[in-house]
Amino acid sequence: MEKILEIQGLSKDFFLHEQKREIKSCRDISFALDKGGFIGIVGTSGAGKSTVLRCIYRTYLATTGSVIYDSLSYGKLDLVTASERQIIHLRKAEMGYVSQFLSILPRTTARQHVINGALDAGFSYEEASQKAEEMLRYFKLHENLWDIYPNTFSGGEKLRLNLAHAMVKAPRLLLLDEPTASLDNHTKRLVKELLAKLKSEGTSMIGIFHDLEFMEGLCDKVYNISQGTFC
Amino acid sequence: METPVLRIDHLTVRYGKTCDYCRNGGELHKNTCPRCKTVWACNDMNVKLYEGEILGIVGESGSGKSTLMKSLFFDFDVTEGSGFLRDFGGGEADIFAQSLQQKKYIKNHLMGMVYQNPMLGLRMDYSSAGNIAEKLIAAGQRSFSGMNERVEELLDAVEILQSRKKEPPKNFSGGMQQRVQISKALANNPAILLLDEVTTGLDLSVQAKVLELIREIRQRFHISIMLVSHDLAVIRMLADRTIVMLDGKIIEQGLTDQILDDPQQPYTQQLVHSLL
Numbered sequence: 355m356e357k358i359l360e361i362q363g364l365s366k367d368f369f370l371h372e373q374k375r376e377i378k379s380c381r382d383i384s385f386a387l388d389k390g391g392f393i394g395i396v397g398t399s400g401a402g403k404s405t406v407l408r409c410i411y412r413t414y415l416a417t418t419g420s421v422i423y424d425s426l427s428y429g430k431l432d433l434v435t436a437s438e439r440q441i442i443h444l445r446k447a448e449m450g451y452v453s454q455f456l457s458i459l460p461r462t463t464a465r466q467h468v469i470n471g472a473l474d475a476g477f478s479y480e481e482a483s484q485k486a487e488e489m490l491r492y493f494k495l496h497e498n499l500w501d502i503y504p505n506t507f508s509g510g511e512k513l514r515l516n517l518a519h520a521m522v523k524a525p526r527l528l529l530l531d532e533p534t535a536s537l538d539n540h541t542k543r544l545v546k547e548l549l550a551k552l553k554s555e556g557t558s559m560i561g562i563f564h565d566l567e568f569m570e571g572l573c574d575k576v577y578n579i580s581q582g583t584f585c
Numbered sequence: 586m587e588t589p590v591l592r593i594d595h596l597t598v599r600y601g602k603t604c605d606y607c608r609n610g611g612e613l614h615k616n617t618c619p620r621c622k623t624v625w626a627c628n629d630m631n632v633k634l635y636e637g638e639i640l641g642i643v644g645e646s647g648s649g650k651s652t653l654m655k656s657l658f659f660d661f662d663v664t665e666g667s668g669f670l671r672d673f674g675g676g677e678a679d680i681f682a683q684s685l686q687q688k689k690y691i692k693n694h695l696m697g698m699v700y701q702n703p704m705l706g707l708r709m710d711y712s713s714a715g716n717i718a719e720k721l722i723a724a725g726q727r728s729f730s731g732m733n734e735r736v737e738e739l740l741d742a743v744e745i746l747q748s749r750k751k752e753p754p755k756n757f758s759g760g761m762q763q764r765v766q767i768s769k770a771l772a773n774n775p776a777i778l779l780l781d782e783v784t785t786g787l788d789l790s791v792q793a794k795v796l797e798l799i800r801e802i803r804q805r806f807h808i809s810i811m812l813v814s815h816d817l818a819v820i821r822m823l824a825d826r827t828i829v830m831l832d833g834k835i836i837e838q839g840l841t842d843q844i845l846d847d848p849q850q851p852y853t854q855q856l857v858h859s860l861l
Contacts, residue, residue, distance in 0.1 A: 369849075371850075371851035371855075372851065372854065372855065372858075408846070408847075412840060412843060413842045413843055413846050413847065414846065414847040415843060415847055415849070439635060442638070442826070457822075459793075459796060459822050460789075460792075460797070461793045461794070461797050462797070473804055
């Protein structure tokens with residue numbers, strides 16, 4: 355099976371200058387993600403799950419190791435050492451990151467937020483508007499909510515808006531950082547259905563979940579991370 | 586390899602005569618030479634700005650952020666270093682070494698500047714339309730109807746009512762003055778927009794309008810923006826990449842989320858940890 359992502363010996367340490375302390379997060383993580391595959395990561399809080407995801411997305415600079423991504427734009431490249439401009443392009447065109455938190459410009463409606471995602475990816479305004487509507491519908495966000503500011507949305511609505519924003523670019527690689535935390539069972543089921551649909555359409559995904567039941571039938575592999583290493 | 590729209594090499598702005606000690610890399614007290622008291626406001630800065638990106642610049646007061654912006658707009662003389670614009674002189678002509686006339690051409694055609702203090706960017710007694718028209722005239726526009734049309738278009742873009750275009754900016758609120766400044770800076774479709782603390786001192790709802798406007802400008806005109814701000818939330822929302830300055834030097838630069846979530850330098854960590 356062709357790999358979209360190969361992670362080798364990934365470690366991340368944080369050095370806090372004021373406290374003169376080094377915090378070791380994930381240690382020597384290695385795994386590979388098949389094209390169209392879904393890997394689940396579980397582990398206790400503080401075990402280093404999000405650190406792995408953030409090192410892949412380059413929000414964190416990995417201390418050692420490599421993250422080889424098979425991109426459409428540049429071929430195989432190491433996300434740890436790729437230039438900032440390359441990362442910005444990949445984030446706009448190929449990679450998506452979804453968390454339970456919504457980060458949105460003030461005075462931006464749900465619809466506009468998704469349109470902005472599509473505009474970033476290079477679509478014209480008309481195409482972006484059309485794609486945004488498709489996505490909002492796909493993620494079952496009620497039409498009444500499209501033209502209001504999302505600050506008042508429930509957790510599940512915010513998450514589905516985040517998913518719509520990330521998926522409007524049709525990323526090849528989707529990173530899910532505890533997207534189901536704080537969701538009720540009904541919304542979780544809905545999100546699970548939507549993720550299964552994305553998977554069947556070929557999106558490669560890595561997700562952090564607390565809920566083993568949620569991952570059943572969805573993830574091809576599940577890794578358990580404890581004290582920064584896979585166990 | 587992508588060509589930046591603006592490249593600055595080894596930019597240094599100094600006030601003072603310098604001495605052997607500071608010229609040879611002797612340690613400065615903040616940005617001041619302890620022996621000859623020369624102030625190194627910008628010290629050997631290298632910056633690249635790419636097409637369509639927003640580059641955030643953060644740092645404490647006195648770190649040289651505004652000096653950098655004002656030097657780029659030729660308000661301050663550069664002591665050393667060079668700057669190159671992709672759209673000027675085939676990308677090979679040092680903009681700081683140009684004649685006054687060429688510098689005026691660059692200011693009027695290729696760059697726009699919005700100052701923290703609207704008094705610096707606007708003539709407070711002229712009408713708002715007149716302020717914008719002044720920039721159009723400087724770029725060679727002579728047709729009254731053409732100018733009028735452009736002024737209306739620009740005021741619409743920044744959501745200022747046409748009925749108020751004849752009023753001088755001194756009658757306007759701070760947020761409106763900033764929006765007139767932005768429309769003036771955009772008058773001649775510059776490739777680069779320099780924004781120096783444009784949201785500082787504005788109330789939240791007006792700040793939101795200005796932020797929305799900046800995002801729209803980038804999307805509509807595919808313009809490259811250098812954005813100085815104290816407000817890290819503004820930087821996180823808008824900037825693709827961020828530069829951190831301290832005592833006239835760039836101490837750290839990277840992707841905005843990386844700078845804010847995984848800062849490497851002691852000062853940047855202190856700055857991020859000071860966030861409310």
